Amino acid sequence: MSEMLEVRGLSKKFGNVVTAENVTFDVREGTALGIVGPNGAGKSTLLSLITGVLPSDSGTITFDGQNITSLSAASRTKAGIARSFQIPRPFVDMSVFENVYVGATFGGGFHGQVGYEAAVRALETTGLMHLSEKPAGQLRLLDRKRLELARALATNPRLILLDEIAGGLTEKELPPLIELIRGLRDSGVTVVWIEHIVHALTAVVDELMCLAIGRVLAIGDPQEVMRSPEVIEVYLGSTFDLGEAS
Amino acid sequence: MEWLNAVLQGILLGGLYALLAAGLSLMFGVMRIVNLAHGVLAVVAAYLGYFLVDKLSVPAFLCILIVIPVMAAIGYVMQLGLLNPALARGGLAPILVTFGLAVVVTNLLQQFFSADTRSIQTGALATDSIQINDDISIGVFPLLTFVVGVVVIAGLQTYLSRSRTGRAMRAASDDKEAAQLMGIDNRRIYAIATAIALGVVGLAGVFLGMRTQFSPTYGDATLIFAFEAVIIGGLGSLWGTLIGGVVLGVAQTVGAQINPAYGILAGNLVFLAILAFRPTGLLPKAVNS
Numbered sequence: 030m031s032e033m034l035e036v037r038g039l040s041k042k043f044g045n046v047v048t049a050e051n052v053t054f055d056v057r058e059g060t061a062l063g064i065v066g067p068n069g070a071g072k073s074t075l076l077s078l079i080t081g082v083l084p085s086d087s088g089t090i091t092f093d094g095q096n097i098t099s100l101s102a103a104s105r106t107k108a109g110i111a112r113s114f115q116i117p118r119p120f121v122d123m124s125v126f127e128n129v130y131v132g133a134t135f136g137g138g139f140h141g142q143v144g145y146e147a148a149v150r151a152l153e154t155t156g157l158m159h160l161s162e163k164p165a166g167q168l169r170l171l172d173r174k175r176l177e178l179a180r181a182l183a184t185n186p187r188l189i190l191l192d193e194i195a196g197g198l199t200e201k202e203l204p205p206l207i208e209l210i211r212g213l214r215d216s217g218v219t220v221v222w223i224e225h226i227v228h229a230l231t232a233v234v235d236e237l238m239c240l241a242i243g244r245v246l247a248i249g250d251p252q253e254v255m256r257s258p259e260v261i262e263v264y265l266g267s268t269f270d271l272g273e274a275s
Numbered sequence: 276m277e278w279l280n281a282v283l284q285g286i287l288l289g290g291l292y293a294l295l296a297a298g299l300s301l302m303f304g305v306m307r308i309v310n311l312a313h314g315v316l317a318v319v320a321a322y323l324g325y326f327l328v329d330k331l332s333v334p335a336f337l338c339i340l341i342v343i344p345v346m347a348a349i350g351y352v353m354q355l356g357l358l359n360p361a362l363a364r365g366g367l368a369p370i371l372v373t374f375g376l377a378v379v380v381t382n383l384l385q386q387f388f389s390a391d392t393r394s395i396q397t398g399a400l401a402t403d404s405i406q407i408n409d410d411i412s413i414g415v416f417p418l419l420t421f422v423v424g425v426v427v428i429a430g431l432q433t434y435l436s437r438s439r440t441g442r443a444m445r446a447a448s449d450d451k452e453a454a455q456l457m458g459i460d461n462r463r464i465y466a467i468a469t470a471i472a473l474g475v476v477g478l479a480g481v482f483l484g485m486r487t488q489f490s491p492t493y494g495d496a497t498l499i500f501a502f503e504a505v506i507i508g509g510l511g512s513l514w515g516t517l518i519g520g521v522v523l524g525v526a527q528t529v530g531a532q533i534n535p536a537y538g539i540l541a542g543n544l545v546f547l548a549i550l551a552f553r554p555t556g557l558l559p560k561a562v563n564s
Binding site for chain 1: 460
């Protein structure tokens with residue numbers, strides 16, 4: 030299978046603060062990569078670099094064989110890259126449906142009835158159909174998270190980047206979300222998923238990458254990565270519960 | 276009856292203010308740009324209309340069909356070439372750029388058209404009126420301006436609510452980054468928004484030029500009236516801008532009814548009162564959905 034995403038030597042600094050340093054990794058088409066790392070490791074920044082909202086200082090990003098390093102964020106979305114934000118950022122003045130419809134008509138490039146159907150499909154997949162007329166600003170957290178996912182799905186992505194989509198959810202709310210993401214991956218969408226809840230990650234991902242201070246500490250089989258001494262050292266003293274990983 | 280007449284004339288005047296302010300309101304609503312060149316751009320449109328009608332003998336209302344697309348094209352280019360780069364620098368940059376633009380354009384107008392006052396001749400339409408009774412008569416031209424103002428505001432609002440591009444404008448206005456991740460090229464959307472805003476400015480400028488005498492420096496007063504209409508109505512709300520224009524218009528004509536010298540003052544006092552007691556305006560932004 031071919032590589033969907035190839036990141037080579039990606040670097041980004043804000044003044045003296047390094048958020049990505051020579052980050053290199055691949056994600057194969059149709060697989061899921063989990064990303065863990067302590068706060069401030071540069072995980073969310075990495076997603077911003079991949080989506081093109083932030084320009085990188087150096088390095089290249091190749092998506093499905095095409096070098097996208099100099100493409101705008103909007104063009105990358107149209108090419109098939111979608112992202113959900115850690116803190117949901119719905120268009121609060123719009124209805125839930127409009128939020129998703131915007132993604133379908135612009136990012137997905139769907140017009141008219143097809144766009145409408147794509148939006149409905151994304152709402153059904155994420156279980157938001159019954160809220161479609163509600164103003165997005167009035168949603169509770171779980172539904173906001175779902176809307177993040179629905180909007181991303183509506184753009185018809187081939188690569189979806191999820192930023193702590195399970196964060197803040199209860200143990201009861203987790204399994205359906207995990208199922209949803211697994212289903213996505215199984216349907217052929219490539220997934221890159223940042224999450225602190227490691228057992229949610231390991232239930233889905235094929236590979237795991239650990240970031241710290243903008244560097245790739247380890248990447249590979251999830252269990253091996255979680256057992257590697259560097260990764261354990263990074264997490265020592267943090268609130269992270271290693272027991273959950275196994 | 277005199278008072279009723281003053282209020283009526285004020286409402287009609289408000290239509291012109293709303294028309295003048297609509298573009299300002301749109302640009303602020305979509306991009307948070309306070310366009311200080313707004314007033315002088317309306318004057319540019321007035322001069323363009325004057326040039327077409329007076330020098331090239333284009334029929335007065337046909338010139339609108341030329342001025343609107345020309346102004347829209349200027350807006351598109353201005354956004355891509357000047358304002359998008361200014362927005363990327365953030366903070367005060369867009370305000371400074373539009374301020375500088377206003378100064379430059381005002382002086383260019385002085386250079387080409389001199390400081391003499393002009394107006395666009397509309398023939399009989401300028402004086403035609405509908406006599407209602409002894410005290411009240413409604414000018415056909417002010418009435419036309421008012422109707423056009425309401426139609427333009429309603430049209431813009433519908434465009435923002437219903438159209439694909441309008442939805443993209445609301446998305447980009449709410450969260451630029453999230454909009455990009457929906458595949459919206461915000462720079463292009465901004466350029467379209469400014470093109471529409473300046474198209475409306477073109478329309479407003481021609482009506483202004485048909486209604487009053489103008490000179491290159493007339494943009495300052497125009498900007499202030501438009502600005503007051505936007506603030507009174509509530510920032511970012513187009514219907515608010517219509518109401519703001521009407522409130523300002525009525526304040527000015529009623530003030531002038533008390534004493535002819537008090538017109539502008541009364542408008543400014545109402546504006547101040549709004550700022551003091553209801554700083555979010557009469558219709559704060561909530562009409563988008």
